[in-house]
Structures are given as structure tokens and as C-alpha cells.
Amino acid sequence: xxxxxxxxxxxxxxxxxxxxxxxxxxxxxxxxxxxxxxxxxxxxxxxxxxxxxxxxxxxxxxxxxxxxxxxxxxxxxxxxxxxxxxxxxxxxxxxxxxxxxxxxxxxxxxxxxxxxxxxxxxxxxxxxxxxxxxxxxxxxx
Amino acid sequence: xxxxxxxxxxxxxxxxxxxxxxxxxxxxxxxxxxxxxxxxxxxxxxxxxxxxxxxxxxxxxxxxxxxxxxxxxxxxxxxxxxxxxxxxxxxxxxxxxxxxxxxxxxxxxxxxxxxxxxxxxxxxxxx
Numbered sequence: 182x183x184x185x186x187x188x189x190x191x192x193x194x195x196x197x198x199x200x201x202x203x204x205x206x207x208x209x210x211x212x213x214x215x216x217x218x219x220x221x222x223x224x225x226x227x228x229x230x231x232x233x234x235x236x237x238x239x240x241x242x243x244x245x246x247x248x249x250x251x252x253x254x255x256x257x258x259x260x261x262x263x264x265x266x267x268x269x270x271x272x273x274x275x276x277x278x279x280x281x282x283x284x285x286x287x288x289x290x291x292x293x294x295x296x297x298x299x300x301x302x303x304x305x306x307x308x309x310x311x312x313x314x315x316x317x318x319x320x321x322x
Numbered sequence: 323x324x325x326x327x328x329x330x331x332x333x334x335x336x337x338x339x340x341x342x343x344x345x346x347x348x349x350x351x352x353x354x355x356x357x358x359x360x361x362x363x364x365x366x367x368x369x370x371x372x373x374x375x376x377x378x379x380x381x382x383x384x385x386x387x388x389x390x391x392x393x394x395x396x397x398x399x400x401x402x403x404x405x406x407x408x409x410x411x412x413x414x415x416x417x418x419x420x421x422x423x424x425x426x427x428x429x430x431x432x433x434x435x436x437x438x439x440x441x442x443x444x445x446x447x448x449x
Contacts, residue, residue, distance in 0.1 A: 205433055208346040212339065212432060219335045255378055259407035260335045262429025270429050274409070 265313025330361030358382030
């Protein structure tokens, strides 16, 4: 069973260079288009987290809302870094961990959660275009 | 050689990114499924060279889907790579004990995904 970190075994060191650059540029363009469509889903997940945070602050977070929040945070943790927002993944993981804790969320944890979700919100709002930087082309333009 | 990969994930964005990545970077043929049940059906019909399987899915999660794939003589031979956003050690050990070919982590680098799969499965034609 292999267990590989993302930075290892990349295709980036293999193959014909101009062909590889072309495929990287093409992938970047395709991902940029996909990000535009995905921003709505991502924003909806953040909204789910904000609502759960407000319910938690009033001690009204029931199990279905907690489960929805954990699910939304988990999905964000997976997708944001893939779209070039690693800080978004960190913040989403912190939120997931906070909502997974049994019992009410304490004042200090609630403050961290509030701060983290606000940062996450700003991050998504700011990422109007595909966040990952375009690969450098080896082909003269 | 054109490889065939089945991606099973309930998250639409992840399915699309992974598919674009594998098709564009490696030129593989990608088949998609949005649930464990649909994935088992597709695996049986399409006979992919490998399966990329999400862990956390509603109704039938990744580990349960994996065990059903291995129990089916039509799909038991297909290598399965788990794709997970779960980073805790106990989760990883539990997944490894299932007998999957590899555990890959979300978020992943779209440019590197095909290389990771090739390296794990010893596919020299694409790595």
C-alpha cells in the first residue's frame, strides 16, 4: 500500500517539455472555467458554516445542523486547496474540527471559529478568478 | 496506452477537477460516478484500469464501497485508490488496513494527480 504526499511523483519532471507545457496551460484554462462555476457551491458551503456558527453561539445547534456543517467544512477542505487556496483548506479543517467536538462550543473556540469563518468568507469573495497561478510556458509566444 | 479510470465521489467539483486533470495531463479516459452504488455498477460495466474512490460519501461510504467492489468477482481485480480529506492518523491506519492500493489526499495538485496514480500502480507509460 502506497501513501504518497502530493508533491511526490509529479508528472512535472517527465515527458516532452513543450507538450507538457501545453497540457498544463490547457488544464489551467479548464480549471479557471470550472472555478467560476464552483464559486457558488463553495459560497453556499461557507454560508452553511456561518449559519451553524450563529446557531452554536445561541446554543441552538442541533445534530442535523452540526452534521451539515461538518459535511460542508469537509468538502471545502478538500476542494479549496485543489483550486489553489491552501489557506482555505486550513480554515475549513479548523471549522470541521470545531464542529466535530462533542458538546457546546466554548467561548474561546467560538471566537476562533468566528474569526476563521470570516477569513474564509473574505478569501472566497476575493477569489473572483481562478486562484492558482498559471503555469509558466516554456514556449516562446 | 489509454488508461480508463473510474472516479467515485459525491462532490461534483472534485469529480470535475480530477477528470479534467487526468484527461488533460495524461490523456486517460475517465468515467464518473456520484455515489458508491453507481460506482459499483460502473466498475462492473466499464472495467476500468483503476478506481479513485472518495471516503466520505452519504449512504454508502468509501470503505463500504471498497469492500463491495472486492467481494464482486467482476470488480475484485481492479486496484482502488482512496481519495480523502481526512488527515488524522487513526483514519489513515483504518483505510490502509482495508487493503487499498494507496491513499491519496485532498486537496490534490491537478497537475500531479496522474503521476501519483501512475507511480502507485507502476504504470511506466504515463509516469
